[in-house]
Amino acid sequence: MNTVTLIGSCGALLTTLAFLPQAVKTIRSKHTKDLSLALLVIQSMGNAVWFVYGLLRTDIPVLTANLFTLILVVTILGYKIRYK
Template sequence: MTTIIGLVAAFCTTISFLPQAIKTIQTKDTSGISLSMYSLFTFGTILWFTYGIMSNSVPVYLANGITLILALIILIYKVRYK
């Protein structure tokens, strides 16, 4: 039951990044996104992903792996289309 709750929570928080990533890819508009915030967020996500792998926690590494990809896309667009 704990893993199921973790997976549902991971799904909810991870999927919340999808609309921003899609909008950023479509419009290339990152003017409302803070570079420092997204840089720090992406670094934190890398650490959570690493923690999930090291602790063998599927919900943690799965959610943060997907979130990391989405956050990196947004961060790359922020730097590229300044």
């Protein structure tokens, strides 16, 4: 793996993991007032579309990363709808 690919992989790992602490915080506190509903809706739509793109191109990293983030964002969205 060359340096540029390694940098891209780091970026992918970071943006994939970013929603994990938000999911943990939201599940624990059940407080979602300051979270934008539109962020969660648009982000989950984006991850779903990226997932389809990964499927169509049989691109396992794109597919896996976006499925993982999608699960996290949809979970937070569920809390946002339930505990608004």
